[in-house]
Each structure stands twice: as C-alpha cells, then as structure tokens.
Amino acid sequence: MAEVNLRKVVKRYDDVEAVRGIDLDIADHEFVVLVGPSGCGKSTTLRMIAGLEDISDGDISIGGDVVNDVPPKDRDIAMVFQNYALYPHMTVAENMSFGLRLKHYPKAEIKSRVAEAARMLDIADLVDRKPKQLSGGQRQRVAMGRAIVRNPKVFLFDEPLSNLDAKLRVQMRIEIKKVHQKVRTTTVYVTHDQVEAMTLADRVVVMNKGRIEQIGTPNELYHNPATRFVAGFIGSPAMNFVPCRLEEAEGRLHLRLTDRISFPLPPARAARYQSVSRNEPLQLGIRPEHITETKPHAEPGIEPFEALLEVTEPMGMETLVYFTLNETPVCGRVSPNAGARDGSPLRMAMDLNNMHLLNETTGLVI
Numbered sequence: 264m265a266e267v268n269l270r271k272v273v274k275r276y277d278d279v280e281a282v283r284g285i286d287l288d289i290a291d292h293e294f295v296v297l298v299g300p301s302g303c304g305k306s307t308t309l310r311m312i313a314g315l316e317d318i319s320d321g322d323i324s325i326g327g328d329v330v331n332d333v334p335p336k337d338r339d340i341a342m343v344f345q346n347y348a349l350y351p352h353m354t355v356a357e358n359m360s361f362g363l364r365l366k367h368y369p370k371a372e373i374k375s376r377v378a379e380a381a382r383m384l385d386i387a388d389l390v391d392r393k394p395k396q397l398s399g400g401q402r403q404r405v406a407m408g409r410a411i412v413r414n415p416k417v418f419l420f421d422e423p424l425s426n427l428d429a430k431l432r433v434q435m436r437i438e439i440k441k442v443h444q445k446v447r448t449t450t451v452y453v454t455h456d457q458v459e460a461m462t463l464a465d466r467v468v469v470m471n472k473g474r475i476e477q478i479g480t481p482n483e484l485y486h487n488p489a490t491r492f493v494a495g496f497i498g499s500p501a502m503n504f505v506p507c508r509l510e511e512a513e514g515r516l517h518l519r520l521t522d523r524i525s526f527p528l529p530p531a532r533a534a535r536y537q538s539v540s541r542n543e544p545l546q547l548g549i550r551p552e553h554i555t556e557t558k559p560h561a562e563p564g565i566e567p568f569e570a571l572l573e574v575t576e577p578m579g580m581e582t583l584v585y586f587t588l589n590e591t592p593v594c595g596r597v598s599p600n601a602g603a604r605d606g607s608p609l610r611m612a613m614d615l616n617n618m619h620l621l622n623e624t625t626g627l628v629i
C-alpha cells in the first residue's frame with residue numbers, strides 16, 4: 264500500500280506562505296501531476312512529501328503512516344529532478360546501482376534489478392558507458408533507472424523533462440507513461456507544462472498561489488473547469504473569454520456579445536443559467552475549437568456570425584484565425600479549406616453547447 268495523503272499542509276518561509284493548506288489524497292498506483300505557473304508552490308509541496316522541507320502545519324502520510332518527522336532516507340521514496348546529476352566517473356550500471364550498493368543489497372539482487380530497469384528503459388546496451396558518452400535523453404533514462412531499481416513506494420518527479428528539447432520531451436513523456444504502466448508505482452509529478460500534465464496524469468492538480476484550484480482527470484479539467492484560472496490554464500490555444508450579458512428576447516434566454524451579436528441559448532444552457540442575474544458582469548468562456556467555419560448541416564446550438572479576420576495562422580491540419588468581438592481578441596480554429604484570409608470576413612459558427620459562463624467578479628464557472 265502506498266497511497267499519499269496531505270492534510271491541511273502549510274509551508275511558511277518567514278513571511279511568505281508558499282503552500283497554504285493543501286488537502287490531497289493520492290491513491291495507490293495513481294499518477295498525479297501538480298501543475299501551475301512558476302512560484303505556485305509545486306516544488307515546495309513535492310519536497311515536503313520527500314522530506315526535504317519541513318512542513319509548517321498539517322500532516323503528510325505515506326502508506327497510511329504520518330511521515331512528518333521521518334527523514335527522507337526512511338520514507339521509501341525516489342526522486343527525479345530536472346538536474347539529474349549522474350556521477351561522471353561511474354558507468355551507467357554503477358550510477359543506477361549506487362543507492363542499492365550503499366544499502367548493501369546482495370550483488371545478485373543488484374544485478375538483476377539493474378538489468379530489469381535497463382531493459383524497461385531501453386538502455387540495456389549502454390550500461391557500461393559513462394554519462395558523457397550518452398545523449399541528454401539517455402542520461403534522463405539513467406536517472407529514471409536509478410529511481411526504478413530502488414523499487415520505492417512512491418516516485419517523485421520535479422520537472423524532469425524541462426532541460427530536454429521539445430522533440431525529446433515528447434518522447435520521454437511517452438517513455439515515462441510506459442514505465443508507469445509496467446511498474447505502477449504511485450507517482451507525484453510536478454510540471455509547469457499543462458500539455459505534459461494532461462498527457463501523463465490519471466488526475467491533475469492545478470495549483471495557483473499556494474492553493475489547489477481544482478483536482479480532476481484531464482478530461483474533467485478540460486471540459487468542466489471550475490474557475491477562470493483553470494479554464495485559462497488548461498488547453499492550447501487558450502480558452503477565449505468575452506464579456507457578455509444574458510437577456511430575454513422572443514421568449515428565450517439569449518447571450519448578448521456585441522450590439523449586433525446575440526445568440527439564443529440551447530435549452531440545456533438556458534435552464535442552467537435561468538437564475539443568473541441579468542445585470543451580473545459575466546464572461547463567455549469558449550475554446551477555439553468551438554469557433555469554426557459554418558458547416559452545411561449545423562446542429563442545434565451552433566450559431567452563425569460574421570467575423571473580420573485580422574490574422575490567420577495555417578497550422579497544416581487546421582488554421583487558427585484571430586478576430587475581435589467588442590475589442591476583445593478571440594481565436595477560432597477552422598479547416599484549412601475554409602477560405603480564411605488575413606483581413607477578410609468569414610462566416611463563422613459558435614458552438615454554444617460547449618460554452619462556459621463565468622462570473623466576472625468571483626472568477627467561478629457558473
């Protein structure tokens with residue numbers, strides 16, 4: 264059993280409260296990613312789990328035991344950092360086995376664990392090399408191997424891929440996922456990169472200013488963000504936010520975006536927003552993929568409007584288009600065949616079945 268539980272965990276540095284009372288339950292075998300902008304408290308949280316930082320308040324348990332006062336070496340965790348310093352004078356095998364040798368594991372046991380980890384990481388033919396004879400990606404694998412051979416209760420990763428180039432990062436992301444599928448060790452992984460968080464995690468924990476904004480599966484966070492922060496942080500290009508109002512017209516609830524654009528809301532949305540005050544300052548939240556060119560057989564809730572495109576960005580499989588609604592910049596995603604051109608009008612459609620409505624004052628999704 265190696266679940267990890269955080270109860271009202273606080274970290275204070277003098278007058279800075281880096282972590283402000285975090286509750287988090289990580290299940291055995293689960294892969295949880297802490298994501299958020301730089302300085303939001305991710306590393307501090309991870310280092311408290313590792314025991315590298317004292318906690319100012321609250322409790323941390325690993326495998327059901329409170330570990331607040333247990334030193335790092337006795338917590339049965341293995342950590343992989345962005346700067347995965349390998350010993351330059353040791354071979355790959357020696358680097359991987361270093362921790363086991365310190366603990367006087369039997370030679371045969373060490374050998375089989377290193378061989379197994381090397382096979383899993385696809386570096387079996389490199390075990391006799393020195394770190395300087397390896398590429399960045401291979402070194403990162405060795406660093407992971409060093410963690411795997413210890414067979415810990417919990418893996419802790421702090422931005423392990425940040426030093427790699429973009430292509431290698433994507434490859435290693437897939438490797439890490441494969442390794443987790445095999446060893447199934449409970450994992451807490453820290454990154455500022457929302458794509459990495461979405462692709463790796465069973466559940467994502469979005470942090471902001473020392474607090475948890477929302478916890479959910481990647482799809483839950485993407486489709487049902489609870490706050491403006493999460494809505495804007497998850498997804499690329501980011502969700503659009505446009506000031507709007509609700510109004511009654513022709514006996515139906517409408518969403519008014521500009522003097523000229525007011526859309527009837529689909530019935531499910533109208534029911535959900537019925538009780539929202541008509542005077543409340545609101546924002547429409549809508550993802551670029553829900554603003555497209557018009558299609559021949561539009562479904563209910565997909566409303567046409569005309570946009571004057573300022574800039575278009577052909578991406579190959581799609582074209583990103585940029586225009587404004589009441590001076591608010593908006594991004595849409597159209598087919599490369601939609602005839603989108605810089606400076607030209609385009610007939611567009613907004614899918615209100617996938618809209619979000621936010622209270623501008625509280626930042627909460629309604």
Ligand SMILES: Nc1ncnc2c1ncn2[C@@H]1O[C@H](COP(=O)(O)OP(=O)(O)O)[C@@H](O)[C@H]1O
Pocket residue numbers: 276279280281299300301302303304305306307308
């Ligand atoms: N040793 C320290 N002394 C004082 N403040 C610190 C220390 N370590 C981190 N902090 C502060 O705590 C906050 C969270 O830092 P950190 O957990 O490293 O953020 P993240 O990993 O999300 O980028 C930041 O404001 C940072 O400046």
Ligand SMILES: [Mg+2]
Pocket residue numbers: 305306307
């Ligand atoms: Mg950090």
